[in-house]
Structures are given as structure tokens and as C-alpha cells.
Amino acid sequence: MVADRAGVSRSAVSRAFTKGSYLEESKRQKILEIATEIGYQPNALAAGLQGGRSRLVAVIEGDVRNAHDTAVISQLCSALNANGFWPILVSVTRMNGGADALAFPLDALIVRGGSMSEDLVHRCAKLGVPMICYGRPTEELNIDSAYCKNRTGMELAAELLVSKGRRAFGYVGGPDQFYSSMQRRKGVLNVLERANLSLEAEVVSDFSVDGGFAAARSLLMANTHLDALICANDAMAIGALGAAHTLGIAVPDRLSVVGFDDADMADWQITQLTTVRNPLETTVQEILKLLVDRIDNPDRECRTIRVEPQLILRGTH
């Protein structure tokens, strides 16, 4: 034990590792020295038991996965690390909707709107664990959240195509249960209405590349006159690009294809997808700000951060 070796009390050792606590510098030095020598490090579990903060944050991972979701989670964990938090990754399907993670005295719990169950909301509230949501507004639940303006983003995309002279629009939507799916579709519809156009064909898919391929293929085969195909995310747009290719439809000459997210793959040479940027670094930063601020100030009112989307012009419009 470090305390014995250094001839000090356990309190002193604890203080040596606590920034900003009173301890004679020479003593602290000696303690730290012995600690590194024998490889001692305060046990975070025991420390976390002390009423204060555990610095543990559960990140609930949803079941619908695409490149953008994965990227958000990865960046989120990185940002948590950078702020001295320990992200515990929890699968929504595996761990009882994420509620099992509440066995830990969590400083916070982060979840995408689409994976948030009522049960989870109730239990967090009951236990006083702050919840931060992303991907949809949650004011009505009194929960902080950050999300990209989906409708606005899609309006940007649709306006671009209308202004390019496109007139026969098809749409590949995301699963109905997602807030983002509804909003993105609404954005498209708004613009078409203003332009006195209507959606000529539409199909719902699953936000995946394969799903987008199948959906776009059947849509394009049944509606050969389409000259614009808007997809609710980049993964499906990439699938749509494949579908157009196999059907011999030239993009963008005969057909415009746009997506949403601006995932990495949108900028590859073989895709060069025109899309709407869903700025994940910004979203992640906002989530962290909400989290830190919530911990400092547990009783403040909940806040909703709306992140601005941005049109990214590349080669498929």
C-alpha cells in the first residue's frame, strides 16, 4: 500500500491524486513517485461510490446501423474521452433497451431518439440520471437534445433539383417510425408543392445501402420517366446509384440522385454524391456541451439544439 510506503495516511494519498486539494508539494511528489513505481492508481469504482460523480456515461447503440450512425457513436465516445468521461457502450437490443446500464451510477445517458423507449425515459427520470438525446426534439419529455434540421436540409436538396429543371420526382424514404424520416419527407413535399409539382413515386426503405438499392430499383423500373430521385440518407442514395447503374440510367444526365448526411462515402471518387451535410462534429460537440452543462446545473430547463444542415454539391445532381 502506497500510504505505508510513503509514511502518510490514506487521506494524503487520496489528496495526492485529487487536483486542487491541500497537500504539501514534497509529500505529493513522494506519493506520486511511489505510486508509479508500484503501479498504483486509485480504483475508479471505489471512487465512484463516493456520492460525487462517477464520470461514467452510457451510450446506447441502436439496432439500425449505417455509416453515419456508427460515425456519430464513435466520435461521441472520443469526445467523451476527451472530456474525461468513460463511455459504456450499450446495445439497445441486448441490454433491455439500455435500461440495464442504469445499474451503474451514471453521470448521464446518451441515446438516439429512435432508440429511446418510454421505459428508459421513466427510469432515468426516477433515478435522476440526465438523459441527452439526439436525432429528434424531446422538449415534451423535458430532455435535452441536439439534432440536425431535417426538413430544412431536404428543402435545400429539393430546391436544388427543382432549380435544375427536374420535374418528375421519386423519393426513397426511411423507416416510418423515425422522426427524421417524417421530417425529411416533409421537406421534399414542401418544396414540390411550392413548385406546383407532386411526388410521382415513393417507397419506404431501411436506411441501408442494400435496402436503397432494392427500393430504388423497383421504383425506377416502375417509373421510367423519373428525372430526380431523393433519398432520405446517403446509404440509400449509394444504393440508388447502383440501381441506376444496373438499369443503364445515366446519373446525373438522365437522373439526379441526392442523399442526406454527407457520410464519408459520399465524397469518394466512385460516388461523388450530392447531398446534405448533417454535421456530426457539431452535433457531437453540442451533445457534450449539453451534458457538461447539465451536470454542472442539474435543475436547469431542458434545451434543444437545432444544428444547421448544408447543401453539398458534387456530381449526382
Added chain:
Amino acid sequence: MVADRAGVSRSAVSRAFTKGSYLEESKRQKILEIATEIGYQPNALAAGLQGGRSRLVAVIEGDVRNAHDTAVISQLCSALNANGFWPILVSVTRMNGGADALAFPLDALIVRGGSMSEDLVHRCAKLGVPMICYGRPTEELNIDSAYCKNRTGMELAAELLVSKGRRAFGYVGGPDQFYSSMQRRKGVLNVLERANLSLEAEVVSDFSVDGGFAAARSLLMANTHLDALICANDAMAIGALGAAHTLGIAVPDRLSVVGFDDADMADWQITQLTTVRNPLETTVQEILKLLVDRIDNPDRECRTIRVEPQLILRGTH
């Protein structure tokens, strides 16, 4: 407190939540009932303090990211969840090479070979925290590991191209410091030597799509006679496909391109990349077996699992 409400001891409550401990069924029932009512759940931190297992597993996330690495980590966390473990995600750059995670009484620590520092190895050994490595062999360090047979895999790919009549080979390699880079390159060289061919051009890149694009582009421009381009992973192969496209080189008519990993993107319609399957589900399962077995049996000899690669024929060879 549940114990009071149910009129039992704290021991009884603890036992009610511990599978396989003696407790009259009616009592257990009552305790569980009250627990769900008031939202009680044993504190995992306090439980973890009890000499036994914490069920906490640190997963160290490296700095070099590509789709395959991200997928491995994501699946790994999912598999850990499925086995009742709590993965703590730790950024190798942010958290002192991952060593900071040792503040928790970890049941194990999982790290990719390329992100494993000597310091980390020493400290895990000193603290008795089992380390499971993937992506390279670590027998000499007395550490369990699982990895795909890189050399064998690349031999499969190179043999395919040789048998197709390709004679002028180029190679886009991964960063020198990775074990997998060296082994994959060796696989290519072995096959060429046996066929009395030699590598005509070669360049090292960074396992990313953009890196692969730039590398392949310069390679192809400087060596217009190449008829085969082997890339050390799928991401760079996708980049190479883009490079070939912008240079007007028809794949596979004039140039064969193959990758390694069989990442999701390799099977998209727009890529249909011929590649070598680096079976991540198998690797993840093997890592979990190693981990569980190590926990049950802390003093067993270390094991190295070599996962079999598999040639996947698609459209670019």
C-alpha cells in the same frame, strides 16, 4: 430501501438478485416486486468492489480508422453485451494509450495489435488484467490473440490474378508499422515469385479510401502498363477503383483490382469488389471465447487463434 420495505435483511436482497443463491422463492418474489416498484437495482459499482468480477472490459480504440476497424469494435461491444460484459470504449490517443482505463478493476482489456504499447502491456501484466489482442500474434508477450491469416489471404488473391493471366502487378500497401501490412505484402511477393513475376510498382498508403485513391492514381499514372493492382485493404481498393475510373482505365477489362477485408462496401452494387474475406464475426467470437476462458482460467497458457481468410469473387478481378 428495499430491505426495510420487504422486512428482510440486506443479505436477502442481495441474494434475490444473485442467480443460484439460496432464498425462499416467495421472499425473492416479494423483493423483486418491491424493487421494480421503486426502481431499485443493485449498484454495479458497489458490487464490482467485491473482490469478484467487475464485468467491465476496456476496448481500446485505435487512431487509424476505416470501415473494417469500426465494424470490429462495434461488433465486439455488441458481443460483450451479449455475454453480460460492459465495454468501456477508450481512445488510445486520448487516454494515455489506454492505460488510464486501468483505474477500473477491469475483467479484461481488448486492443488491436497496432494500438498496443509496451507500457500498456507492462501495466496490465503488473495489475493482473488479462489482455486480449487482435490483428497480430502476441505469443512472445504471453498474450492471447486472434487474427486473420493475412499472408495466406493475400496469396489467395494474388494466385487468382496470376491464374487469370495478369502479369504486371502493382501493390498499394498499408502503413509499415502494422503487422498486417507486412504479412499481406509478403503474401503477394510469395505468389509472384513462384510465378516468376515481380512486383513492378509499389506504394505505401494509409488504409483509407482517400489515401488509396491518391496512391493508386500516382502508381497507375507512372506505370501505365500495369494489369493488376492489389491493395492491402478494401478502403484503399475502393480508392483505387476511383483512381482507375478518373484515369479512364477499365476495371476489370484492362486492370484487375482486389482488396482485403470484405467490408460492407465491397459488396455494394457500385463497387462489387473482388476481395479476401477477413471474417470479423469469427474473429469477434474467438476473442470472446479467449476472454471468457481466460477469466475462468487465469493461469492457462496464452493462445493464438488464426482465422481462415476466404477469397470472394466479385466483379473487379
Added chain:
DNA sequence: CTGAAAGCGCTTACAG
């Protein structure tokens, strides 16, 4: 500035 003591919320022998 520092030590002795209490306490965080559990589990686990130890007695019954």
C-alpha cells in the same frame, strides 16, 4: 496542512 473515522452500497463468509 494532515490524520482518524465514518460512510458510499454492495457481497460474502460465518453463525445459526
Added chain:
DNA sequence: CTGAAAGCGCTTACAG
């Protein structure tokens, strides 16, 4: 089958 007690490894008032 079950309770009282000790103990896990820390931190934090409380006295000095």
C-alpha cells in the same frame, strides 16, 4: 434458508 457483521477501496467532513 437467513441475518449480523466484516470488508471491498476509496473520499470527505471533522478535528486538530
